[in-house]
Amino acid sequence: MCDTRLVMENCIAFYRALDLQSLSKLRALYHDDARLIDPFGQHEGLSAIEHYFAHLLGNVTRCWFDVDQPLCEGDRAALSWVMHWAHPKLRGGEPLALAGCSMLLVREGRITWQQDYYDAGSMVYEHIPLLGIAVRHVKQRVAS
Template identity: 30%
Template sequence: MNKDKGQVLNLDGGAYDTANGSSDSLQNRQGYPVWLATFVDIYQRLGTDNLQLLLQVYAPNVHFQDPLHVIEGRKQLLEYFDAMYTNLSHCRFTIDDVIYNDQEAAIYWHMNFIHSSLNNGKAIEVQGHTRLRADGDKVSYHRDYLDAGAMLYEHIPVLGRLVKMVKNRAGQ
């Protein structure tokens, strides 16, 4: 099992160490699988204008699941991302931690996004993690774990107050 904290991987063969502000070659590191380096790099660059990059990441038969959706197939997943990103004026993923072992990985991240209908159009930050499995050089299983309340429900008028109240009472 391999673990790296505070590092951003790039497809160009280098890694930028966010803790030390230095770069080094992936070959000098612990041998990240290509599929994982590709996933991390693309997700940190992903935006409404380059969703086609996801074709480099996912297998045609990918299974994708998050707290709100279950999606089968790369075509359907790209349609989901297209619909999701179209409604955002900003979305950025930052990878905080990567744990991997051959064809599986756990990625801890935070996402910062702006949706005009949520949080009065102000930025929302959500932490989460993703479990991945690869088949060869493509991701065949992607499951996101995150607080859907923090991402969505808490930022909807009226409903948001109820969700926050329930969370506060549950925490007492």
């Protein structure tokens, strides 16, 4: 098994039980100088990534991922996933689902770069009462 595929298998195992994991396990997955980019910002370095995860998990009651098999070529990988999560202030704490994908770069047996792609409106904004109405209206207008 190539190094990238092994790192992706470890990554998938981590994310499948994210809310049950110790964030100290991030050190085995991400390089000290890793960069994680998503629609909400850029996080430079392992300490910043750990802080970001701690903040995210501190605000939800559940969070886990269904992850498809990775596409790997050399030191690059792509993952498609569905994040399942629940936040006490969104939709009464009901579980929500969000589809997305991640592009990753692996070096020295750890992730050095990750960019996540997903619809931030579907994740948060559509679930805020008045703002949600506006976001859904704009999406409908663009789609028609």
